[in-house]
Amino acid sequence: MDIQQLRSWIFELYTPLDDERQYIVFDAARGNLLIDIPPYSERALRLIQGAGRASLLLATNADRAVEAHRYRETLGVQIAVHEDDAAAVVGGADLVLGADDLVRPDARVVRVKANGQGATVVLVRKSGGVLFTGDLDLASDGAKELIPLTFSSVLSSKRAPIWNAGRDTLLQLQRELPKPRKQFGILLPPPWDRAYKGRLEDKMYHHDVIVPKEDTAVREAAMGPATLVVASATRELLEGAKRPLPARGAVAGDGAGASSAPSAPAAASAPPAAPREQRQRPKPFAEDWRATSTERPPTTIANPATDIVPAAAGFKPRSIGARFRRVPIADLVGSPYVDYVWGGIDLSPDGTEVAFAWNQGGMFEIYSAPIERERLYQLTDAKERSVSPRWSPDAKQIAFLRDTGGNERFDIWLVDRDGETERNVTNQPDVMHRDIAWSPDGTRIAYVANADGKAFAVHVMDVATGKKRALDDGRFDDERPRWSPDGKRLMFTSRREAVRTNSDLYVISAEGGTPTKLETRDVDGESLEGDWSADGTRIAFTTNVRRRYETTVATIEGDKVTRVEPLTRSIFDETKPAWRPDGRAVLYQHNEDAEVSIRRVFVVSHADHAVADRSGVHDSIRVGPDGDLVAYVFSGAREPWDVYVTRERMTEPRRLTRSLPASIDPETLVEPIHVRYPGAMGREIPALLYVPFAEALRGEGAPPAIVHVHGGPTSQHYRWWDRASQSFANNGYVVLAPNIRGSTGYGREFQEANRQDWGGQDLEDVVKGLDWLAKQRIADAKRVGIYGGSYGGYTTLMALGKYPDRFAAGVSVVGVVSWKTMYDTTRGDLREYLVREFGDPTKDAERYRDRSPLTHVSKIEAPLLVLQGENDPRVPLSEAEQVVAALRSAGKMHEYYVYKGEGHGFRTRENMIDSVRRAGEWFDRYLLRA
DSSP, rough: HHHHHHHTTTTEEEEEEEEEEEEEEOTTTTTEEOOOSSSOOOOHHHHHHHHHSSSSSEEESSHHHTTHHHHHHOOOEEEEEGGGGGGSSTTOOSEEEOBEEEEEETTEEEEEETEEEEEEEEEEESTTTTEEEEEETTGGGGGGGTTSSOOOOEEEEOOOOOOOHHHHHHHHHHHHHHHOOEEEEOOOOOOOHHHHHHHHHOOOOOOOOOOEEEOOGGGGTOGGGEEEEEGGGGGTTTOOOOOOOOOOOOOOOOOOHHSSSSOOOOOOOOOOOGGGGOOOOBHHHHHHTSSSSSSSSOOOOOOOOOOOOOOGGSOOOOOOOOGGGOOHHHHHOOOOOOOSSSSOOOOOOSSEEEEHHHHHHHHOOEEETTSSSSOOEEOHHHHHEEEEEOOOTSSSEEEEEESTTOOOOOEEEEEEETTTEEEEEEOTTSOOOEEEEOOSEEEEEEEEOOGGOOOOOEEEETTOOOOEEEOOOOSEEEEEEEEOSSSSSSEEEEEOOTTTTOOOEEEETTTOOOEEEOOSSSSSSSSEEEOHHHSSSSSEEEEEEESSSSEEEEETTTEEEEEEEEEEOOOEEEEEEEEOTTSSSSEEEEETTTTEEEEEEETTTOOOOEEESSSSSSEEOOOOOOOOOEEEEEEEEEEEEEEEEEEETTTTTSOOOOOOOOTOOOGGGGOEEEEEEGGGGGGGGEEEEHHHOGOOOOOOSEEEEEEEESSSSSOOOOSSHHHHHHHHTTHHHEEEEEETTTSSSSHHHHTTTTOOOOTTTHHHHOOOOOOOOHHHHHHHHHHEEEEETTTHHHHHHHHHHHHTTTOOOOESSSOOOOOOOHHOOOOOHHHHHHHHHHHOOTTTTTHHHOGGGGGGGOOOOEEEEEEEEEEEESHHHHHHHHHHHHHHHHTOOOEEEEETOSSSBOOOOHHHHHHHHHHHHHHHHHHHHS
């Protein structure tokens, strides 16, 4: 693949404001072209810099040119404008263009007289011609001037892109344009029909960044999206040609955006700029349009969506000089964070306060934070894990979950809003309660529980009397009950079909009875995460029947589904829908290449906008009563989980908690690179690569590496706060965190690719990662360790047993050892999960044996550290005891440590710190030695 060649064909889209888009045309040879800019602000700067460096900024009209000089100072771009708009640029434009001039050899400028004001459009000779129309209204007479041009795609700042036959679409729109009419003798400018505006929007839909496929013929490149595929993974991987900042004086700021914008480094003194009249004008369009911009069409790559990776130089440790420091494990691993696993946060019914669980004091307790005041209130102090807060409808009290000793047998508790009194309202220490939901009138709480030795069934409890009842017979595991707005029914998710990999939404009377399945799908797949609209006539839910998780709305009458309509078109997983109270829009989470953003899609128009899209992971969406306020939790690679709120007109979201200790400079932590490498059978495996800073390295030559395998396997590594990976990288290790087959976030087929094959090709994907590290010369292939918890701990044990010559050390945390004994000793819902993922323990006994690490212990050669929680309810302590006994009997080098009062993973800050410290010391002992 010729990456320089490929870059010149990539169009990057970013949305600084909900109602507009801007574009960067990537071209390594000539420098990236930035078309138009949003109003100057810190957020706009960050978005532009996140999309890619630009060398030239083209302002398409006088309004866009007004603030161009401010971007020139901070971004180091040159400014190009049409000669009619040149007077609007403070300090003068760097490149003044006339009609039909070339802004560069492959980009022609066309001037359109629209609505009495001139507008510049740019025609770029790529993929059959791409027309950048800027702010030009396509529903205007001025747009008729574009008809003589030849182009296949239209990219507008005000409308969604048109990739398919853009010119033909424009012709059709112009034919539909209403005839001019007069009112009081005045000729009204088009469009006159507001309904026409809506029809125009319906013809345009969102699409991602595009690049050509390998087999695209030259003559086919202009034939539309059939020859184009998505390449969104390029966003952070591609940069334009670097150029020095222009030597200009600083421009004084005149607003909040300017004062908070990052300042550019002071430019060294430079000779005065050449007089403007001596600047060489570009060649006329006719002279240069036939010149080739690349040697041949960039059709050299089989799958750009998976094969584009940074140049190998991007994997080399870089220096940050004196700023680097080795962060103490107690500070890094001991950083507090807001809970996102056990239920996240909740917004009070009046939208004035957020409740959340935070381990600032070393253990998760319940807190609340008023949105408009800089205050936090700690409501509980039990020194036991308290999570999943849920406000009562009158906002006077909060229900939450609390367990003891990490055993996950959560009881439901209530605490007053002022934190004065709390009480246990279930008081069933041997039962697991979860998924709390208040009834609309505040008199009852719905939840799921495995009472009386049955499956996790939906229960309802009277808050005043404490009386509880299961709503059905408890033969199936249910989850996520949600009350209908009238309080008469509950919707929940369950797997009740013979094909147990399917899941559906069910509705049941709040008084109990037989649940009714909502017919939301007609093929195998899942429907889950249902959410009622405020009027009770529709539900938003997540389904994967079209091979990706996507947000869908169903219209219901009684218990019958009358219509099902997907709201979005995306190649990425989209989950956890939440209605806006007015029913006009649904918010959801968009999972793209290990980053999760929050987006809003309107139900009728399907217009889709980003609500919160910083680089990292957004979760736990809560929408305020006005529909504008949104609360959520966020974590980035160098920022622990915190609570945020935002509104549509807010330039920046407001952070309510601050978890990162002041002692940690985030710049000393690593920002991982999203990469892909060939796994088993050639399948592309996405991964996050943590490359340590040069100052972190210890010793000469290529650094050692640690492969960090996530749990699940239906989970994934995200660009979020990963304490272990950051600690290893800070101490000089390259960390590869692969999302091997079986991981979520990459579609249904990828997620199911290791079903009944755990320890097979998923394990081979891990080993192929070592081959890739060696081929790229990123790390020393002879000094590689492997680390993981839960499924990651299992994979660690299997890797050491089946590939004993590939790993120099391993650390297994709460990992499964024998699937047979695991099936016999774990709880009922997990046995059901094992049957679904592994098969029947009797019929598939050989698979259970062969894919158990205990079978391969005798082959282990690398030193192994085993860490286990005493009260683990998922992978019992007996699992670790078995492997340790086998290691001891075989005379294998190992150490074993059990954490008292801990379960599946570690709750207390002290044990979190100790577990990573032990792992780091273990790897130091066996990977740093000669």
